[in-house]
Amino acid sequence: KYKAVIFDLDGVICSTDRFHYLAWKKIADDLGIYFDENINQRLRGVSRAESFQIILEKYDGKLSSEETERYLDQKNKLYRSYLEEMTEGDFQEEVKNTLSELRRRGYQLAIGSSSRNAKHILERLKAMEYFDAISDGTNITRTKPDPEVFLKAAEMLGLNPSDCIVMEDAKSGIEAARAGGMKSIAIGDAVPEGLSDYKVKCFGEILKIV
Ligand code: B16
Ligand code: MG
DSSP states (O other): OOSEEEEOTBTTTBOTHHHHHHHHHHHHHHHTOOOOHHHHHTTTTOOHHHHHHHHGGGOOSOOOHHHHHHHHHHHHHHHHHHHTTOOGGGSOHHHHHHHHHHHHTTOEEEEEOOOTTHHHHHHHHTOGGGOSEEEOTTSOSSOTTSTHHHHHHHHHHTOOGGGEEEEESSHHHHHHHHHTTOEEEEESSSSOTTSSSEEESSGGGGGGTO
């Protein structure tokens, strides 16, 4: 009943969510701000600037817009330095085989990511060839939970939202899929029970759903 699957990138196709955490942790430590894995869960799927605002909720001081920009830039540089360590070997066999099987079954595949680094990551993983469309932080004006990134992906594929199912690791991402009129599959443990249409423990389980 679906014609396409739209995948989130960080935390679904690859484990870059770990690198986001490490980079933010460094920024938070520098500013003396309390930051832990729980707060980190709220940053999933959320844009860089909005993520920083969430971190700053625990900050007593005040940052000028120039300082804010500087920290955002610093976070991205740190994050990009972690990405340098990523290779094809970080593109898990399970993910690769599942994407191939979905293509064999005739599904169109797309990326729907809030990240402005999405294409860079896909290139490092040599994963570009698996996707018919890439909608990311560079072609949207509103981030998840707004559905824009997924609606753009559907549009790029020439499909209606109802033809697409979304796979996400973030609460904001599942909300975005719902707001866009798409069914959703949650992976990992950051999405509250009952919010998504389906829930899987591992990537390959999607083959039992579509
Ligand atoms: P960047 P996704 C999101 O990607 C991440 O989950 C989120 O933690 C990050 O802040 C956001 O991308 C922006 O990333 O700083 O690389 O532009 O999960 O939507 O693929
Ligand atoms: Mg994600």
